[in-house]
Amino acid sequence: MAKEILIYDSIGQGGITAKSIISQLKAVEPNPIDIKINSPGGEFFEGIAIYNAIKNYEGEKVVHIDGLAYGIAFIIALAVDEINIHEKTFIGIAKPFIPMMDDNKIVEEKLVLKKAETIMSEIISTKLGKPKSDILKMMRKESWLNADEAITQGFVKSIYY
Secondary structure (H helix, E strand, O other), rough: OOEEEEEEOEEOOOEOHHHHHHHHHHHHHHHHHHOOOEEEEEEOHHHHHHHHHHHOOOEEEEEEEEEEEEEEHHHHOOOOOOOEOOOEEEEEEEEOEEEOHHHHHHHHHHHHHHHHHHHHHHHHHHHHHOOOHHHHHHHHHHHEHHHHHHHHHOOOEEOOO
């Protein structure tokens, strides 16, 4: 039986951290895992660390989107073997969020955001076999897909009820 991991909060400080997810993964490896997501997204770097930890997990990995998988939370969902979505839920394709600390470094921060955007679009494009340019357009306009749209457009494998 698959072990359940919940991502039911924002990603980053005050929410779900890579440290907590890695601890849960280590406790159950190599058993199959069922990751349930309801997250408004959050911090890019924390989310990428979670994505990498799940991607490198040795056991079978399945995601169930129970409410929302927005931004980096949807990227985390892409680290698994199979993505399923509840009929009454959404995914959100959006640009990365990186909490910035220094207003005097706006140019450098924009470069970091651009690089993060490239990483996110490459993950989506590679996993789903979609043109990177199409994914970037979706991210830049902040695209919301309900379950029917997500399955029709090939973002998830199946809808559950």
